[in-house]
Amino acid sequence: MKSLQEKLEHTLDLLRSIRDAHLPGETALAWTGGKDSTALLALWREAAPEHNLAINIDTGCKFPEVLAFRDRMAxxxxxxxxxAKPLPEDCPAQIAADKIACCRAMKVAPLRRALSELGVRALLTGVRADENPERAHMREREEREGYVQFNPLLDWTEMDVWAFTVARGLPYCELYDRGYRSLGCVPCTLPSGAGQGERGGRDSEKEARMAELHALGYF
Known part of the structure; x- marks a missing residue:
C-alpha cells in the first residue's frame, strides 16, 4: 500500500502533466466546497498557479455554510x-423526488453547459475510489463527451485527505465539525450516524444508483 507521501508525489506529477498538456483556459477544477476538492484545489494551485478556473455547481439547495466557505476561499x-446553475425550466417540480432526474437536471446539465460555454477540455475532480463501490471502478483519466475528466485523488482515502488538510493547515467547511463527513445538497445530506461510513449521511437511493449517475456525466 502506498504511503500518503507517495500518493502526494504521484498526484503532483499527474497535475503537472495536465498543466503541461493544456492551456490555462482549457482546464477547470470541479470545486464543491468539500474537503476533497478543496485539498485538490490547494495542490492544483501549487502545481499550476496560472490555471485558476474552478467550476462550482450551485443547485439552489446547497448548505449556506458551504456557499459562504466557497465564496470566502475564492x-x-x-x-x-x-x-453553474440549473435553468429554471429544467428544475423538477419536487426536489429529490426522482434522484436520477433531479441530479441530471440540477447538476449534470449545468456542468455540461458550463464546460461547453467555457471551452474546457480537461476537468479535475476530487473523486475518491473508496467513497462508493461504483467509484472503485473509475480511472484517473476518463474520456467523457467533449472533455477529459481527471480524478487525481482517486487512490486517496478519507484519512489521507484529512491528514493532508491538517498537515497543511488548510481551511475546511464548518459543517465537518458538526458531524457531517460528506457534503451534498440539503435534502439528500445528513450528519453521519455512529457506525456509518463516510457517505452514510447521503441519500441511500442515490448512492445505490451511482453507476447510472456516472453514466450521465455525474462525477
Whole structure:
C-alpha cells in the first residue's frame, strides 16, 4: 500500500502533466466546497498557479455554510470561480423526488453547459475510489463527451485527505465539525450516524444508483 507521501508525489506529477498538456483556459477544477476538492484545489494551485478556473455547481439547495466557505476561499485564493446553475425550466417540480432526474437536471446539465460555454477540455475532480463501490471502478483519466475528466485523488482515502488538510493547515467547511463527513445538497445530506461510513449521511437511493449517475456525466 502506498504511503500518503507517495500518493502526494504521484498526484503532483499527474497535475503537472495536465498543466503541461493544456492551456490555462482549457482546464477547470470541479470545486464543491468539500474537503476533497478543496485539498485538490490547494495542490492544483501549487502545481499550476496560472490555471485558476474552478467550476462550482450551485443547485439552489446547497448548505449556506458551504456557499459562504466557497465564496470566502475564492477571494482568499484568487480563484476564477464560475458558478453553474440549473435553468429554471429544467428544475423538477419536487426536489429529490426522482434522484436520477433531479441530479441530471440540477447538476449534470449545468456542468455540461458550463464546460461547453467555457471551452474546457480537461476537468479535475476530487473523486475518491473508496467513497462508493461504483467509484472503485473509475480511472484517473476518463474520456467523457467533449472533455477529459481527471480524478487525481482517486487512490486517496478519507484519512489521507484529512491528514493532508491538517498537515497543511488548510481551511475546511464548518459543517465537518458538526458531524457531517460528506457534503451534498440539503435534502439528500445528513450528519453521519455512529457506525456509518463516510457517505452514510447521503441519500441511500442515490448512492445505490451511482453507476447510472456516472453514466450521465455525474462525477
Amino acid at each position: 477571494r482568499e485564493w484568487d480563484v476564477r470561480l464560475h458558478i
